[in-house]
Amino acid sequence: MKVARAHPLWLAYLLHRLSGLGLALFLPLHFWVLSYALNDAAKLDAFLTLTEMPLVKMAEFGLVFLLAVHLFGGLRLLALEWLPWSAPQKTWAAAAVAGSFLVSTTFLLQAI
Amino acid sequence: MSEFHLYMAQRLSALVMAPFVIVHIGVMIYAIQGGLSAAEILGRTQGSVFWFAFYGMFVVAVSIHAAIGLRTILGEWAGLRGGMRDWLSAVIGLGLFALGSQAVWAVTA
Amino acid sequence: MFSTRDIDRHDTDILILGTGGAGMFAALHAMQTAPEGTKVTIAVKGLIGKCGCTRMVQGGYNVALGGGDSVERHFMDTIEGGKWLPNQDMAWRLCEQAVVRIRELENEIGCFFDRNSDGSLHQKAFAGQTADRTVHKGDLTGIEIINRLMEQVLSRPVEKLQEHRAIGLIPTKDGSALAGVLMIDMRTGKFRFVRAKTVLMATGGGPTMYKYHTPSGDKTMDGLAMAMRVGLPLRDMEMVQFHPTGLLAGDHTRMTGTVLEEGLRGAGGQLVNHAGQRFMFDYDGKGERATRDVVSRGIYSEMRKNNNPEQEGVFISMSHLGPDFVREKFKGMVKRCADSGFDLAAGKVEVVPTAHYFMGGVVVDVDTRTAMEGLYVAGEDAGGAHGSNRLGGNGVANSTVYGGIAGDVMGADIRSMGALREPDEAVMAAELARASHPLTRDPALVLPLRKQLQEAMWDEVGVMRTEAGLKRGLGRIAEISDALGDVGVAADNLAFNLTWHDWLNLRSLCDISEVITKAALARQNSRGAHYREDFPDPGAMEDSYFTVARQVDGAVEVGREDVQFTIVRPGETVLPEGEPETLVAAQ
Amino acid sequence: MRPQTFEVPAYDNQTVLDVVSWIQQNADPTLTYRFACRVGMCGSCAMMVNGVPRWTCRTHVSKVLDGNAIEVGPLRNLPVIKDLAADMDPFFDKWVSAEGMHHPTRTRDDAIEAIDPVTMERQEANAGIECINCSVCYSACDTVAGNPDYLGPAALQRAWTLYNDAKDANKDAILDAVSGTGGCHSCHSMGSCTTYCPNELDPLSAILGLKRATTKRFFGGRK
Numbered sequence A: 001m002k003v004a005r006a007h008p009l010w011l012a013y014l015l016h017r018l019s020g021l022g023l024a025l026f027l028p029l030h031f032w033v034l035s036y037a038l039n040d041a042a043k044l045d046a047f048l049t050l051t052e053m054p055l056v057k058m059a060e061f062g063l064v065f066l067l068a069v070h071l072f073g074g075l076r077l078l079a080l081e082w083l084p085w086s087a088p089q090k091t092w093a094a095a096a097v098a099g100s101f102l103v104s105t106t107f108l109l110q111a112i
Numbered sequence B: 001m002s003e004f005h006l007y008m009a010q011r012l013s014a015l016v017m018a019p020f021v022i023v024h025i026g027v028m029i030y031a032i033q034g035g036l037s038a039a040e041i042l043g044r045t046q047g048s049v050f051w052f053a054f055y056g057m058f059v060v061a062v063s064i065h066a067a068i069g070l071r072t073i074l075g076e077w078a079g080l081r082g083g084m085r086d087w088l089s090a091v092i093g094l095g096l097f098a099l100g101s102q103a104v105w106a107v108t109a
Numbered sequence C: 001m002f003s004t005r006d007i008d009r010h011d012t013d014i015l016i017l018g019t020g021g022a023g024m025f026a027a028l029h030a031m032q033t034a035p036e037g038t039k040v041t042i043a044v045k046g047l048i049g050k051c052g053c054t055r056m057v058q059g060g061y062n063v064a065l066g067g068g069d070s071v072e073r074h075f076m077d078t079i080e081g082g083k084w085l086p087n088q089d090m091a092w093r094l095c096e097q098a099v100v101r102i103r104e105l106e107n108e109i110g111c112f113f114d115r116n117s118d119g120s121l122h123q124k125a126f127a128g129q130t131a132d133r134t135v136h137k138g139d140l141t142g143i144e145i146i147n148r149l150m151e152q153v154l155s156r157p158v159e160k161l162q163e164h165r166a167i168g169l170i171p172t173k174d175g176s177a178l179a180g181v182l183m184i185d186m187r188t189g190k191f192r193f194v195r196a197k198t199v200l201m202a203t204g205g206g207p208t209m210y211k212y213h214t215p216s217g218d219k220t221m222d223g224l225a226m227a228m229r230v231g232l233p234l235r236d237m238e239m240v241q242f243h244p245t246g247l248l249a250g251d252h253t254r255m256t257g258t259v260l261e262e263g264l265r266g267a268g269g270q271l272v273n274h275a276g277q278r279f280m281f282d283y284d285g286k287g288e289r290a291t292r293d294v295v296s297r298g299i300y301s302e303m304r305k306n307n308n309p310e311q312e313g314v315f316i317s318m319s320h321l322g323p324d325f326v327r328e329k330f331k332g333m334v335k336r337c338a339d340s341g342f343d344l345a346a347g348k349v350e351v352v353p354t355a356h357y358f359m360g361g362v363v364v365d366v367d368t369r370t371a372m373e374g375l376y377v378a379g380e381d382a383g384g385a386h387g388s389n390r391l392g393g394n395g396v397a398n399s400t401v402y403g404g405i406a407g408d409v410m411g412a413d414i415r416s417m418g419a420l421r422e423p424d425e426a427v428m429a430a431e432l433a434r435a436s437h438p439l440t441r442d443p444a445l446v447l448p449l450r451k452q453l454q455e456a457m458w459d460e461v462g463v464m465r466t467e468a469g470l471k472r473g474l475g476r477i478a479e480i481s482d483a484l485g486d487v488g489v490a491a492d493n494l495a496f497n498l499t500w501h502d503w504l505n506l507r508s509l510c511d512i513s514e515v516i517t518k519a520a521l522a523r524q525n526s527r528g529a530h531y532r533e534d535f536p537d538p539g540a541m542e543d544s545y546f547t548v549a550r551q552v553d554g555a556v557e558v559g560r561e562d563v564q565f566t567i568v569r570p571g572e573t574v575l576p577e578g579e580p581e582t583l584v585a586a587q
Numbered sequence D: 001m002r003p004q005t006f007e008v009p010a011y012d013n014q015t016v017l018d019v020v021s022w023i024q025q026n027a028d029p030t031l032t033y034r035f036a037c038r039v040g041m042c043g044s045c046a047m048m049v050n051g052v053p054r055w056t057c058r059t060h061v062s063k064v065l066d067g068n069a070i071e072v073g074p075l076r077n078l079p080v081i082k083d084l085a086a087d088m089d090p091f092f093d094k095w096v097s098a099e100g101m102h103h104p105t106r107t108r109d110d111a112i113e114a115i116d117p118v119t120m121e122r123q124e125a126n127a128g129i130e131c132i133n134c135s136v137c138y139s140a141c142d143t144v145a146g147n148p149d150y151l152g153p154a155a156l157q158r159a160w161t162l163y164n165d166a167k168d169a170n171k172d173a174i175l176d177a178v179s180g181t182g183g184c185h186s187c188h189s190m191g192s193c194t195t196y197c198p199n200e201l202d203p204l205s206a207i208l209g210l211k212r213a214t215t216k217r218f219f220g221g222r223k
């Protein structure tokens, strides 16, 4: 039987989990690329020029987005768990911060 | 390590990472302007005790944090239990730490 | 089709049937008083703590806790409320021990009852009480009591036989003592016989043979039917308490009959008839605030006058108090009505008297012992404590007080009991045949017969009774009972087969319906819940008698016994001289 | 289990429990389900209705009709005994594992403790006390689905209630019980418990309370 559960808190949970998973999968790659610097700065450069490509730029934006989403999802959870506010207050506060952060990041990335 | 200690470790590592992530994203946005180059990155970071400590702690925190997080996901979504799951997440944590240290060394040494 | 060889045999020391207030307290007390190593087993028709009526208690728990109130006053209210029919020693013990039990509930079991602002227990008065005596947890008192009891029981090493239905008490060959209980493990459909040195029957009566009834669906008089078959005397069997305001929502929904709480009338709720007029003042000076039996009869009379099949009941209307006030004060009730599609706060809700509580039961002594060694009865299954009428709030007090006593007594008695007793295999075979009877017949629907029984009881043995009606009722019950014998249940899948259990339920209900009707014929006066239109007088209090029914050679015989005024005589009181008649401020 | 389809007559006042009962009483006599009180007090009639766990005795058909049909199944996250009846033992075993029972400070021979009804602590305890252990929240929670050790929202809420109960003697035992494998720290605050609780209780906040209390204790703060 199908299970109905699409309500805001559940979606927030899913988003946090998927972003965390995405970050964890990307992280080894990220480290691996940086490690190139150890043996060969040129290789790193070669990779870095890739970042000019739109697709890579998209991926990069995606990563920043994931990181931002996960960061604020995480801060929301930490506030929820450890701060003595009411649940809606915490959600609104986190949403407000996340919203403004996302807007400013997007703006900055656009500006580049 | 009890479930509660894992929880504390994950939350505390998250707390540690929060400012790092913000700075990191900030630097990325700054650095990305006018394109990235190895020289530019390395010029900023190499030999800097500050960046070494910054990224070093970041790597430690993220290895702990992600390993515990993946352990949860391995349990809930992959159905892994018991020793197998703990072992796998320890390997992930150590692996991340190894790769991360290598990267930090590469850019700051 | 089944032989006694198919029965799974199981042994324990103390067996408890039912997990209402009586059953759970018995289990806890038995574990406290029985010798180390005693095995305690609970068998219940549903899940532990999740069935029965104790959980459904709304209003609260009667207990005299000082502040002017006293055990004596509680006792006098109980006797007067029961119209001098209660067994006075039982009533006294109930009032006296309630004080201990409420402390136990709060201190040891962990219940939290509503407090006054100074931190003391909040108490209020139900109709018929002369002091603010009823301890409660909002209007969900039973949930608090049963959940806390359930936790205590679940966290102790009791053997749990859940979804086990007791179907027969099996005595020893000479019939003097109980050997054990035959049950159906409902989940598998297999028979299981459990031997025990002592058995508490706390299956909670439950007058669900009426068209409108409040008790939970698992209660179908199984216990009393079993007790009758082993020849035990049953008293006060004509005494069925009707709650005046049951929800009327059609006969296709299980919501019909469920209680709209007493407090609605207490707070000023008005009853209006089909013509839109208030009528309760035509029947009693207290209007809607009169006692349950009076209001039930008032409503019943109005219904009879109207006689409109489209709109059978009367209406309870709260809106004049202000819908917001009602929503605030009766939050749970308003929500419940809304879930079922009615607007209690601003509209009006159709209601009807509904069979609520069964005062009658097995004859027991103040220690819950019965005439049969090894069998104990407590709670709604036991007769005597309430006489002809149970005060609101005395029901749960009764089940918890006597359940605890039963546990203590069984725990003590077991010390002097040697080995488990051997059952009479002939009785076992008869009980087995009885329960498997429908499996040998052609399958047919059980529901129509249950509806017929419920109609018959409501029409002929209900709120108001006459000799002619009761006799008609006996005829109708006999017909239904016979017809049931021809209704079969398909035997190919007996695991958790509710239809088989519907059949067994109806079997018990038919059996006890007959007893109720015969006892009602035997009482030729009107007391408390029992009202005879042909004998409206209560009769002289000094000459009070109670009815005793028993099965002799397969036939139900009803006799009368004089009430023994062991503590107080009619016209007298145990209250000190000069005590005011009531401590409750006039509303 | 293969799903079966039944045509059931419609009535004005009709709950999902009535529909299920009609099928058993008229169409399929072997159909198994569970109920007792019929009025939302016993918490034994919960089932999945169109994918949402609900108390069926208090769910009006008109509220859940999807087209002209409803899909009913046994509660999720519990073993099925037969048809629509779930085995609730794991739910109650966990209730006990969470130390969900009173630890007495007094006996029946002592007076009843005077307790100020308006303190913060008492309000916190009251918030979850009317749980009917229907297991709706337990069935709604995906953490339970993924983690068989997880104690689940209702048991944890009970623990929180007791933790705030001035009468309870063993707060440390409660915090220990909810700190182990499958304890409150396994909850991901997905809030399905609070969203679907038919009694409008809020296990999510109770669990957050436990997380706070255990964290406080970790840093040396005590109750």
Ligand SMILES: Cc1cc2nc3c(=O)[nH]c(=O)nc-3n(C[C@H](O)[C@H](O)[C@H](O)COP(=O)(O)OP(=O)(O)OC[C@H]3O[C@@H](n4cnc5c(N)ncnc54)[C@H](O)[C@@H]3O)c2cc1C
Pocket (backbone or CB within 6 Å): C017, C018, C019, C020, C021, C022, C023, C043, C044, C045, C046, C049, C051, C052, C053, C054, C055, C056, C057, C058, C059, C060, C061, C062, C164, C165, C166, C167, C202, C203, C204, C205, C214, C215, C216, C218, C219, C220, C222, C223, C259, C356, C357, C378, C379, C380, C381, C392, C393, C394, C395, C396, C397, C399
């Ligand atoms: C809606 C409602 C409101 C009430 N409000 C109040 C109130 O405010 N105050 C008050 O004092 N009283 C009230 N009462 C009455 C009170 O609930 C009962 O008097 C009391 O709870 C009976 O307790 P008990 O333990 O005898 O039976 P119950 O609590 O009814 O328990 C009976 C148990 O026996 C089990 N059982 C039945 N048959 C079998 C079988 N064949 N085999 C095995 N087990 C079986 C049942 O499943 C159940 O577990 C109310 C009753 C109802 C229905």
Ligand code: HEM
Pocket (backbone or CB within 6 Å): A016, A017, A018, A019, A020, A021, A023, A024, A027, A070, A071, A073, A074, A075, A077, A078, B010, B011, B014, B015, B017, B018, B021, B062, B065, B066, B068, B069, B070, B072, B073, D187, D188, D189
């Ligand atoms: C920026 C700071 C971060 C914060 C504040 C943070 C916070 C959190 C929190 C509170 C959780 C627990 C969620 C739960 O149990 O319900 C979590 C889970 C997780 N985090 Fe992070 N995190 C951060 C960064 C990261 C990074 C950089 C990664 C990637 C490598 C990551 C990967 C994960 C993973 C995989 C999970 C498990 C997800 C789950 O259990 O649902 N986190 N994070």
Ligand code: SF4
Pocket (backbone or CB within 6 Å): D043, D130, D131, D132, D133, D134, D135, D136, D137, D138, D153, D154, D157, D196, D197, D198, D199, D200, D201, D203
């Ligand atoms: S918290 Fe709500 S949903 Fe969960 S068991 Fe209690 S009453 Fe049911």
Ligand code: F3S
Pocket (backbone or CB within 6 Å): D140, D141, D142, D143, D144, D152, D153, D186, D187, D188, D189, D190, D191, D192, D193, D194, D203, D204, D207
């Ligand atoms: S749905 Fe489950 S994850 Fe936590 S908040 Fe409720 S228990």
Ligand code: FES
Pocket (backbone or CB within 6 Å): D034, D035, D036, D037, D038, D039, D040, D041, D042, D043, D044, D045, D046, D055, D056, D057, D058
């Ligand atoms: S039948 Fe009791 S809650 Fe639904």
